[in-house]
Amino acid sequence: MTIETLAKKRGRPVAFDYETALEKAMHVFWQHGYEGASMSTLMSAMNMNKASIYAAYGSKEALFKKALERYVQGPASFLAASLAQPTAVAVVQLMLSQAAQMLADQSHPVGCLVTQGALACSAESAEIKTLLGGYRQTLERQLAQRFARAVSEQDLVATADPVILAKLVMTVHQGMAVQAASGATQAELFNVATMATQCIAQVYTLKASA
Incomplete structure (x- = not known):
């Protein structure tokens, strides 16, 4: 299933950018930690609803793991x-x-x-x-x-x-x-x-x- 298909099924704008949203999630986790980063804060920063986040990245834990990988390969490289x-x-x-x-x-x-x-x-x-x-x-x-x-x-x-x-x-x-x-x-x-x-x-x- 493509990102575009997921977007249509979950009501997310087709303009959704996976990497940009992940970058924003990384910043939220960076600032608040895993537990301190509420889903509402992540949703606001990523401009996505909860269902869309889970469809694209999996659970909150899976999203954190992807954000950590981005951090290690980016700012902390x-x-x-x-x-x-x-x-x-x-x-x-x-x-x-x-x-x-x-x-x-x-x-x-x-x-x-x-x-x-x-x-x-x-x-x-x-x-x-x-x-x-x-x-x-x-x-x-x-x-x-x-x-x-x-x-x-x-x-x-x-x-x-x-x-x-x-x-x-x-x-x-x-x-x-x-x-x-x-x-x-x-x-x-x-x-x-x-x-x-x-x-x-x-x-x-x-x-x-x-």
Whole structure:
């Protein structure tokens, strides 16, 4: 069944744009979290009725999963992209500096959809909390693997623990997300990112320890 057919059956305008509506849903979830995003708020933002949303995207949970995927591949894509940097310090520098820019960008909801979404989930939304936690754990694991490679390449000191270092970077990132949601500016977060990067470089790189 095509989108146009669904539109006609559900009374939705044929001009309905799947991606545009999903973008708006992403912003609602980003601002309010999964539980805080009521169907009435989603309906208003997406300019769709409940039946139309369910016909196009499935349940509210399915819509959230699609919105999360859009967030990961869009505004938060710098996180995965930073792993391709040539050195461990460059990975941290890009990840945290880009986070400072994105998390406090006033052109969209501030903070991190993943971090705030997980913090705001109750037991009733355990599956969503697990989903968000799984994304964080995957990124942390990828960071640890990248840092392990850096140790083997002698880019980081041999005593560096890749797992702990990855958790440190993720903790800084998540803290910046909470700070942004509380009103911290891009400049303030950039200072945090710079200091964290410098500290890691000072402690863990061979050049600094020589």
